[in-house]
Amino acid sequence: MKARESLIVCEHCDAVYSKPQQLPYKGVLIRCTRCGASIEREQRLRPQAMLALALAALMVFAIANFYPIVDVELYGVHNTATLWGAIIAGWNEDVGAIAVLAALTAFFFPLAELLAATYVLWPLARGKRPRGFGDAMRLLRFARDWSMTEVFMLSALVAYVKLNGIAGLTVTPDIGLWALAGLTFLITLVVSFDHPRLWDIAAECRE
Numbered sequence: 001m002k003a004r005e006s007l008i009v010c011e012h013c014d015a016v017y018s019k020p021q022q023l024p025y026k027g028v029l030i031r032c033t034r035c036g037a038s039i040e041r042e043q044r045l046r047p048q049a050m051l052a053l054a055l056a057a058l059m060v061f062a063i064a065n066f067y068p069i070v071d072v073e074l075y076g077v078h079n080t081a082t083l084w085g086a087i088i089a090g091w092n093e094d095v096g097a098i099a100v101l102a103a104l105t106a107f108f109f110p111l112a113e114l115l116a117a118t119y120v121l122w123p124l125a126r127g128k129r130p131r132g133f134g135d136a137m138r139l140l141r142f143a144r145d146w147s148m149t150e151v152f153m154l155s156a157l158v159a160y161v162k163l164n165g166i167a168g169l170t171v172t173p174d175i176g177l178w179a180l181a182g183l184t185f186l187i188t189l190v191v192s193f194d195h196p197r198l199w200d201i202a203a204e205c206r207e
């Protein structure tokens with residue numbers, strides 16, 4: 001434990017450095033001398049602020065999933081499409097593999113990521129180390145690599161623009177699309193949380 005606390009490993013080329021006791025000033029960026037990648041920046045966010053962002057992301061996630069993304073109008077007939085409606089339609093239209101992939105990357109992995117972040121940060125924000133901290137952090141890291149809300153957001157936008165070009169068809173963005181845009185932004189913030197620092201904070205907390 002002691003050794004880990006005093007070392008920093010470059011995630012990009014595995015070079016190992018000894019860690020300064022305290023970073024010289026707030027917001028300082030440490031670069032790897034071998035590959036030039038940024039390896040540590042003192043994050044200004046406290047666990048309480050990170051928790052607030054994770055909770056906000058969970059709320060926006062619920063809105064993005066339960067409200068329609070677009071409203072489609074064809075010769076006066078209205079129809080709305082939700083994320084799950086699109087996934088189920090894909091499943092029924094013989095593109096099951098894509099539907100499963102969309103369900104995993106646009107729903108289950110982002111949800112797992114946000115739940116793991118909340119599970120870890122809720123006790124940390126109150127100075128307590130969560131039970132199963134290591135497993136939750138590993139789940140957070142795994143889900144982070146597979147959650148692709150931004151890809152889904154981009155596909156929804158492309159579909160929206162393309163469909164609007166068809167005669168007789170009018171597509172208007174609905175509340176779910178705005179929520180999806182907000183979610184993409186919030187998830188990017190959650191992804192940028194400083195994981196090594198969370199380990200350090202947990203090491204100082206009581207069980």
Ligand SMILES: [Zn+2]
Binds near residue numbers: 015036037
């Ligand atoms: Zn490096």
